[in-house]
Amino acid sequence: MMKLEFIVPITINNTAHPLPDDPRTSLLDFLRRDCGLTGTKKGCDHGQCGACTVIVNGQRINSCLSLAVMHDGDSVTTIEGLGTPDAPSPMQKAFLEHDGFQCGYCTPGQICSATAMLQEIANNMPSDASESLDGPIKPTPEEIRERMSGNLCRCGAYANIIAAISEVAEGDAA
Amino acid sequence: MRPFQYARPDSLDHATQLTAPEDTMAIAGGTNLIDLMKLQVETPQELIDINRLTMGEIADTDDGGLRIGALATNTATAAHDRVRSDYPLLARAILAGATQQLRNKATTGGNLCQRTRCYYFTNIDQPCNKRDPGSGCGAIKGIARLHAILGTSNHCIATYPGDMAVAMAALDAQVLITREGEKERTVPVRDFHRLPGDTPEKDNVLEAGEIITGVTLPAPVEGKQIYRKVRERSSYAFALVSVAAVVAMTDGRISRANLAFGGIAHKPWHDPRLSELLVGETPSAAVFDKAADLLLEDAQGYGENDFKIPLTRRALAATLADATGVEL
Ligand SMILES: Cc1cc2nc3c(=O)[nH]c(=O)nc-3n(C[C@H](O)[C@H](O)[C@H](O)COP(=O)(O)OP(=O)(O)OC[C@H]3O[C@@H](n4cnc5c(N)ncnc54)[C@H](O)[C@@H]3O)c2cc1C
Ligand code: SF4
Ligand code: FES
Ligand code: FES
Numbered sequence: 001m002m003k004l005e006f007i008v009p010i011t012i013n014n015t016a017h018p019l020p021d022d023p024r025t026s027l028l029d030f031l032r033r034d035c036g037l038t039g040t041k042k043g044c045d046h047g048q049c050g051a052c053t054v055i056v057n058g059q060r061i062n063s064c065l066s067l068a069v070m071h072d073g074d075s076v077t078t079i080e081g082l083g084t085p086d087a088p089s090p091m092q093k094a095f096l097e098h099d100g101f102q103c104g105y106c107t108p109g110q111i112c113s114a115t116a117m118l119q120e121i122a123n124n125m126p127s128d129a130s131e132s133l134d135g136p137i138k139p140t141p142e143e144i145r146e147r148m149s150g151n152l153c154r155c156g157a158y159a160n161i162i163a164a165i166s167e168v169a170e171g172d173a174a
Numbered sequence: 175m176r177p178f179q180y181a182r183p184d185s186l187d188h189a190t191q192l193t194a195p196e197d198t199m200a201i202a203g204g205t206n207l208i209d210l211m212k213l214q215v216e217t218p219q220e221l222i223d224i225n226r227l228t229m230g231e232i233a234d235t236d237d238g239g240l241r242i243g244a245l246a247t248n249t250a251t252a253a254h255d256r257v258r259s260d261y262p263l264l265a266r267a268i269l270a271g272a273t274q275q276l277r278n279k280a281t282t283g284g285n286l287c288q289r290t291r292c293y294y295f296t297n298i299d300q301p302c303n304k305r306d307p308g309s310g311c312g313a314i315k316g317i318a319r320l321h322a323i324l325g326t327s328n329h330c331i332a333t334y335p336g337d338m339a340v341a342m343a344a345l346d347a348q349v350l351i352t353r354e355g356e357k358e359r360t361v362p363v364r365d366f367h368r369l370p371g372d373t374p375e376k377d378n379v380l381e382a383g384e385i386i387t388g389v390t391l392p393a394p395v396e397g398k399q400i401y402r403k404v405r406e407r408s409s410y411a412f413a414l415v416s417v418a419a420v421v422a423m424t425d426g427r428i429s430r431a432n433l434a435f436g437g438i439a440h441k442p443w444h445d446p447r448l449s450e451l452l453v454g455e456t457p458s459a460a461v462f463d464k465a466a467d468l469l470l471e472d473a474q475g476y477g478e479n480d481f482k483i484p485l486t487r488r489a490l491a492a493t494l495a496d497a498t499g500v501e502l
Contacts, residue, residue, distance in 0.1 A: 023180035023221070026208070046209050047276060059249070059278040065205045066279065069180055070223055113275065120274065125253045128269040128409065133258040149409035150273025 008072040012037065013081030023069045028052045030068035031078060039079035039108045043152070050151035053109040054078050060116035062150075079108035082115060090168050091115050100164035102155035110151045114165045117147045118172055139169035175211050179220045183227070186385065190354040192222045194383030200224050202245060203279035205272075206288045214298055215289075215305055229283075229387055232257075238393030241350075244283035244386045248338065249274070251282065261391055263399035263418055267341035270403045273410050283386035286339055286349065286366065289377060290332035290440075291412055293317055303329045304374040311374075318476040320412070323483055325439045330374030331476055334367050334441050335412045341401055343434035343442035344418035347391045353384045363389065364434075367441030377440075397422030397430050398497045404437075404489055413437040415482055415489050421497035428452045428498065435469075438486055445469055457498035462491040 009016040012035055020030055028045070031037045031054070043051030045064045052063040055077040083089035088096070091111050101107040121143065124135040129146035137143065144165050145158075153161065183189040193200050197219035201207050210216040230245040232254050240256055251257055252268040272280065294300040294312030301310035313321055313331055321331045342363040349361045367378045380386070397420045405411040416436035422429045431452040435443040448465050455461045466487040473483050495502045 022177075024175045024177065045212065047205055050273070050275060053275055060275050061279050062205070062275045065208045065276075067180075067201075067204060067208065070201075070204070070225060117274065123253075125249070126258065126265065126269060127274075128266075130269075133262055133265055146409050147274055150275045 010068070010071045010073070011075045013076070013078060019072055020068050023067060025068045026064050027054070027056075027066040027068045027071060027076070028063040031063060031076075034068075037078050037080055040112075041105055041108055043106070043109075048152075049106070049109075050113060051106050051109040053113045053151065055112055055116050058116070058119070060113050077112070079112055082111065089115065090171065091118075091164070094164040094167045095161070098160045098164040098167065099157070100161045101153075101157050106151060106153045106155075110148070110153070110161055113148060113151045114161075114168070117144075118165075118169055120147070121169070122172065139166065139172075141166065144169070176214060176217045178211075178218050180223065181220060182223045182225075186227055186229075186352060186387070187354060189222060189224050189227060190352060190383050190385055192220070193385060194354065195220070196382060198222055200283075200385060202281040202284040203247070204284075205276050205279050206284060210289065210296070213296055215296055224385065235390055240391045241388050242282050242391070243388045244350075245281050246388075248272075248277040248280040248282075248285060251338075252277070260394035261341075261345060261399070263344060263401050263420060264338070264341045264391070266399075266401040267337040267403075267416075267418060270401060270416075271337035271412075282338075282389055285336055286363075286386060286389075287378065287380070288334075288336050291320055291335045292332040293320075295332065304332060304370070304377075307373075307375050314476060318478045320414070320437075321476055321479045322439045323470075323473040323475055323479060323486070324443055325369045325441070326474065326476075327370045327372065327374070329372050330370035330440070332370065332374065332440060333437055334377070334439070335437070336442075337401070337403065337413060337416060337436060339363055339367070340413075340416055340434050340436035340442040341418045342389060342391070343444050344420055344432050345391055346432065347389050349386060350388045350390065351380065351384050352387050353381070358387065360390075363442065364444045370440050374440075395420065395422070395430065395432075397432075400493055400497055402489055402493045402496075404485060415485050417489050417493040418442075419493050419497055421494065423457075423498055426456055428455050428457055431494075433490075433493075435486065435490075438473075438482055452494075457494065457500045459491065459495075459500070459502055462494045462500075462502075463487075465494070466490050 041051040043049035047065045199218040229243040231243045252265045294302045403416040420432040
């Protein structure tokens, strides 16, 4: 049996971290427990809620359904890496301005997801809500709803979440 | 999650060697396997991470078709220029499934091999012949809303839950499979998944040590391509019933009708008799009804899923109406 030596670390918010010894560790548990990055939340632990969404090499994924050991060499961005209370990212700022949350539990996942989502639209990637597969794709409320359907909000702050994302999307387009 | 050894082969040959023992499993995106390992439905002793093998390419084939690598993500496939222009049915089916977060990890091979969403299968405290052969089937006479109406057995009535493979069945794609020391074999997507019979533990024709390397789509054919998915909510839900269709018309008559159905059987359901019946006909509600009669001639409900029989009939009619321009 080949023994794996993880010489290449995982990079989280621009800081290198050694990988865990137990291959069972999900990327989510690794972030929260081993790296102390508790901004990323565990809702369902089964890919159903999106609270654990982080951005890996530019793409949003559910960190609960990925093993940390599979990510050597990868670059992960969590909510802590997007901005800070003093220097929030445009999406973080918009969620504050539009009250895009109530309890806030789903919010880190929503913001990571929305940040990557606008990039997907900019790259002209179609969604189930896109009328044509040929683009160009506009960030309409219908598109945003469909593309954000992997992030559930138990408090039902959806209207304000869409308002926040729309504002950033319009800023991007301008 | 049960403890397991983790290994990462450096070649396809090595991967087929490592996955040959009974208790080992390949892991690709992990979105289905890790979920089931947490539930202890899957308990591999060894996990073989195939992600660093070069099987992610999407490339033209010599005969004008397209080869989609086993590790191509669902996102990459749905966004691929030729998939969008020549096989929009496939792009639509993928985009109608799961969420962007999941599709970013989900792969061609993993999506084909994803397991049923039967609630008894995913709960280890319940009887289930698929998970624990001989323990009985909880769903027959139980909660069977998601379950099959065609091709069931008295051992299992589960459905194959995916969308991508339903489109691939309508497009008549081929699965490429390799094992140690043997040359690649090719299995039509239509024959890749099995019916449950008395061995429901086997979802598909893959043997231990076999790895899917990709799927090939034949050169595109003329016709309108439609994926119609009926589900409990308008996004992020598995299909109750889905219809994948490639339908062409010539001089007011149907000249091609390649159809496959999701959510109603243990496999993407393809009935070659439908194309025979429909081709040459002038499309009308009566003709669509005749096609549904044929498709559903042996359909059987299990109480909670009885609704799927009329739902399939209507989904088929709506798809054919859309494809042929008939007003229902
Ligand atoms: C909340 C949720 C909602 C979902 N909704 C939908 C939906 O609406 N429609 C839909 O179609 N799907 C849906 N899915 C399922 C999703 O599409 C699958 O989980 C995904 O496609 C599996 O791909 P993967 O690469 O992550 O597979 P993995 O989890 O890595 O593997 C799955 C299985 O495939 C085997 N395998 C993987 N690659 C190979 C290979 N190359 N050769 C041989 N065996 C291989 C593995 O051994 C394992 O048994 C949903 C999933 C979740 C969690
Ligand atoms: S339908 Fe199949 S998967 Fe579901 S409980 Fe019965 S045997 Fe198990
Ligand atoms: S915690 Fe990962 S999707 Fe819910
Ligand atoms: S703000 Fe409470 S779950 Fe979304």
